Amino acid sequence: MDDKFSYQTITCKSALNKINSFLPYHYDLNIYRGCEHCCVYCFAKYSHKYLEDNQFFNHIYIKENIVEELEKKLSSKSWKRDVINLGGITDSYQPIEKEKKLMPKILRLLIKYKTPAIISTKSSLILRDIDLLKELSDVAGVQIACTITTLDQNLASILEPNASSIKLRMKTIQTLKEAGLTVGWHLMPIIPYITATRNNLKNIFEIASKCQIDYMITGLLNLRGTTKTDFFHFLKQTFPDKYEAIWNLYHNKERMKEYKVQLYQLLNSLEKEYHINRNYQKYVPQKKEKKQLELF
Ligand code: SF4
Numbered sequence: 490m491d492d493k494f495s496y497q498t499i500t501c502k503s504a505l506n507k508i509n510s511f512l513p514y515h516y517d518l519n520i521y522r523g524c525e526h527c528c529v530y531c532f533a534k535y536s537h538k539y540l541e542d543n544q545f546f547n548h549i550y551i552k553e554n555i556v557e558e559l560e561k562k563l564s565s566k567s568w569k570r571d572v573i574n575l576g577g578i579t580d581s582y583q584p585i586e587k588e589k590k591l592m593p594k595i596l597r598l599l600i601k602y603k604t605p606a607i608i609s610t611k612s613s614l615i616l617r618d619i620d621l622l623k624e625l626s627d628v629a630g631v632q633i634a635c636t637i638t639t640l641d642q643n644l645a646s647i648l649e650p651n652a653s654s655i656k657l658r659m660k661t662i663q664t665l666k667e668a669g670l671t672v673g674w675h676l677m678p679i680i681p682y683i684t685a686t687r688n689n690l691k692n693i694f695e696i697a698s699k700c701q702i703d704y705m706i707t708g709l710l711n712l713r714g715t716t717k718t719d720f721f722h723f724l725k726q727t728f729p730d731k732y733e734a735i736w737n738l739y740h741n742k743e744r745m746k747e748y749k750v751q752l753y754q755l756l757n758s759l760e761k762e763y764h765i766n767r768n769y770q771k772y773v774p775q776k777k778e779k780k781q782l783e784l785f
Pocket residue numbers: 524525526527528530531532533578579580611
């Protein structure tokens with residue numbers, strides 16, 4: 490445990506969150522509330538509001554009964570083995586997971602109940618569970634994505650201070666790929682004038698292509714609520730020379746529209762040049778039908 494952070498155990502009423510979305514999955518599971526990775530653009534801070542707590546990065550809640558609750562759900566007759574998104578709000582492999590070791594228990598349950606999953610992370614800790622991930626991939630399917638928004642370690646240390654180093658995240662992608670798993674690259678959020686440089690994006694596409702990733706998801710920085718206020722405060726302190734341009738962009742719809750067009754033209758041309766697939770949907774694991782499951 491790190492002294493900068495405080496930890497508190499809580500109980501959850503249900504392990505899964507049902508989400509009604511346009512996404513190809515409808516269940517989310519988050520072991521932790523709060524995230525030690527401390528990304529300056531974190532979109533999930535709102536999730537601490539329910540707890541009347543504004544210490545999203547420092548005050549981490551651990552759902553101590555999540556494994557038991559998940560087993561109740563997966564063992565029920567009504568469970569249809571739908572795909573579960575692990576860590577849609579907070580990173581399941583943030584540092585505290587090294588000690589808590591809840592993910593291996595969750596993965597064992599998914600294997601036992603042949604339930605497919607999606608996992609996204611900024612941590613190389615996921616490699617600890619590689620044997621379980623391979624087993625899950627065989628019996629039900631798993632899609633794993635690693636987020637890398639810049640190859641510049643100095644910049645990454647400013648933007649995502651407690652995530653694994655870029656070198657370790659690259660090694661994670663390579664190791665997971667070599668293990669035969671389905672691996673994606675989350676190139677998001679792309680930050681205008683900071684990570685949205687042609688050089689950075691081109692280098693990322695080039696390396697992603699060499700790693701033979703299965704797909705890449707790209708997305709421009711989305712700023713709302715607390716994230717927006719905190720992000721502009723951060724810019725003022727850390728990138729004062731970029732502050733005005735980014736402020737103007739996010740406060741002028743027309744300018745933003747033009748910016749998006751140019752950015753997506755660039756991303757589309759890089760997609761073609763490096764033969765990167767940006768359609769992740771075909772890699773989302775589908776639940777296996779009963780007949781298929783009998784084979785395992
Ligand atoms: S890893 Fe995700 S949840 Fe954690 S701080 Fe970064 S953006 Fe927020």
